[in-house]
Amino acid sequence: MSFVFFDTETTGLQKGFDQIVHFAAIRTDNDLNEIDRFEARCRLMVHIVPHPAAVTTNGIPISRLTDAGLPTHYEMMRQVRAKLLDWTPSIIVGFNSIRFDEEMIRHALFQTLHDPYLTSRNNNCRGDALGLVMAAVADTPSCLVVPLGSEGRLTFRLEALAAANDLDHAMAHDAMADVGATLALCRMVKDGAPDVWQRFVRFSNKAAVAQFVASEDGFLLTEFYGNEPYPSPVVLVGADPEQAANGRLCLRLDIDLDGLVALSDEALKEVLAEKAGPVRRFRINAGPVLTPLYDVPDALLNGRTVDDLETVARRVKDDAALCARIVAAWAAGRTPYERSPHPERRTHDGFPGAADELRRDDFHEVGWAEAVRLVEHFDDDRLRVFGLRLIYLGNRAVLPEALAAEAERALTDRLIEDESGGLTLTAALAETNRLLAAATEEPTRKLLEGYKNWLLDRIERVTAFRRKRLETKTSNAVPS
Incomplete structure (x- = not known):
């Protein structure tokens, strides 16, 4: 390949x-x-x-x-x-x-x-x-x-x-x-x-990862935070209930297993909810760094032997009730997912329906005028927002006035409203001034000064445009 x-x-x-x-x-x-x-x-x-x-x-x-x-x-x-x-x-x-x-x-x-x-x-x-x-x-x-x-x-x-x-x-x-x-x-x-390198190539494949973690009596999972590696000997206990297709939950093997098993359900939930807790989650489709225990250098086993770790792993794998209890306690301790009001934050919030996928594919094959009809028929509100934005940016003239105004309001809100989700013009100006005050190298100062002038011009133009739109409801496009 x-x-x-x-x-x-x-x-x-x-x-x-x-x-x-x-x-x-x-x-x-x-x-x-x-x-x-x-x-x-x-x-x-x-x-x-x-x-x-x-x-x-x-x-x-x-x-x-x-x-x-x-x-x-x-x-x-x-x-x-x-x-x-x-x-x-x-x-x-x-x-x-x-x-x-x-x-x-x-x-x-x-x-x-x-x-x-x-x-x-x-x-x-x-x-x-x-x-x-x-x-x-x-x-x-x-x-x-x-x-x-x-x-x-x-x-x-x-x-x-x-x-x-x-x-x-x-x-x-x-x-x-x-x-x-x-x-x-x-x-x-x-x-x-x-x-x-061979393990890297092997585990770039989702199916290979899934087969490996399910069959091994323990393995080393290496996670990375702040460009620091954190290796842990673990064993698979089950799928992430919220992302069963790709999410996997593993239990560290270098813990006091008897002490963990003895915990009440509530205490277990609290322990598993800790940031550096004994349950580690990873995605099988994200190229995880995995190593068979027999290939792990002794220095990474925290004083344990491979035989000891595999014994603990088999004990966990053979206890289906324990695995189910750990998965349930981990899931119960998670902070509930809150749906974002911004479609930009909801790319991973499910797949569009089959009819919308067909409309999405057709969007790229038809002219702008026909694309308007497709966008109006999207069932998925995310696709409707993004489709309307694409048409506005590509050929605003084909949009009915009401849809053009809807797009303009959303786009200019992004530039000036703190609640819009993205960086605003005024926030960018404040950060540019802060960086300018600390900059000592001339090339950096030149870049920042040019950017500051652009921001000042954009703030003035966008403010004037919104004022004019509110006062006259004219059809001028968002200033570029």
């Missing part, structure tokens, strides 16, 4: 409210030899306010983000989707991508009326190179040089790893440069820690 290494540059970190502005990917064969590459950029959508930290991190001036010669976000995502489909099936890999880049892609696909789960369907698999690197260093420290950060701790930032290992990464935070650095690190792990 081929690999697809990818990266995104975005306007910020708010999934659903920020946008991708640069996507890049390299396709390789099974031996990580490059066979194709692709990248696409787009201009800023009128309702998106970039975070000033993203502007300085990516080094992209606001004039470039607003270049009318660039494709629209919708056009870019159509290109990205087409390329990923062309490269399907593949193992799709990014650096810290499962938690961020893939989520940004899923939101972008959903908001442009596409299937958001493209990277995990159609026999695609996925993995995260950050977890791979951390696991490789823990298993075979000599395979990579890991530098120390400013606090004297190991840092796994991509830019720092590339520099420490003499990899070409002259344009850090450029999507294609980051893809190249990620691919180079994976080649080093493949050569220097081949067993870790």
